[in-house]
Amino acid sequence: MKVVHTIEELHAAVRDLKDITLVPTMGNLHDGHISLMRLAKQQGGPVVASVFVNRLQFGPNEDFDTYPRTFQADAEKLEKADVDIMFAPSEKDMYPVPQEYRVVPPDSLAGILEGYFRPGFFNGVATVVMKLFSAVRPVNVVFGKKDYQQLMIIRRMVEQFALPIKIIGAEIHRGENGLAMSSRNGYLSAEQLAEAPNLYKILKTAVNQVRAGNQDLDALEKQAMDALKARGWVPDYVSICR
Secondary structure: OEEEOOHHHHHHHHOOOOOOEEEEEOOOOOHHHHHHHHHHHOOOOOEEEEEOOOHHHOOOOOOOOOOOOOHHHHHHHHHHOOOOEEEOOOHHHHOOOOOOOOOOOOHHHHOOOHHHHOOOHHHHHHHHHHHHHHHHOOOEEEEEHHHHHHHHHHHHHHHHOOOOOEEEEEOOOEOOOOOEOOHHHHHOOHHHHHHOHHHHHHHHHHHHHHHOOOOOHHHHHHHHHHHHHHOOOOOOOOOOOO
């Protein structure tokens, strides 16, 4: 596996490659990320994985400074997954000058759900992803369905800018207890880790109700919110998207 750190090194590394599949990540890789790499390898061409903690998508009181940077462990996992190129820029490498031009998704997509509670988050995501698209020139890009709103925003961005890129949504990778794999699961205490799978169980109950024909989605959302609050959770929202 080739490891590159600057945009110039990346350009040189991909210059003669065709049919590249890109997997953008923020590092601190886990089995869920590795499942994305496996899906990328199935596309048949070379795989580029980016590892970059993007300041633009963090709010002023969020965890940019404390987000785990685990470069060596990430490199070992990517090499084991047979990734061809690891792009691991520093902030200075990625943004040598302040990023004045931004991609701003419409509020109809980015101002709801997670975007409502994290203003500017999806602007930062879309901007760094567009920069990665420009630098790597992939034909395929793999995103996990766990961040479904992000997946929809990137798909729409690709459509709106007529980019010759296929966006591939990868299924959510869960532990045996149903908890979705996430780099931030490491923030949870043992007690919180034991409680966390109840989120999936409560959401699954709502899903089963919808599949059984219950069309009172507002009531189902409220039931799920109430069930979480009864367990001591403080949820921002539960939304069954129409």
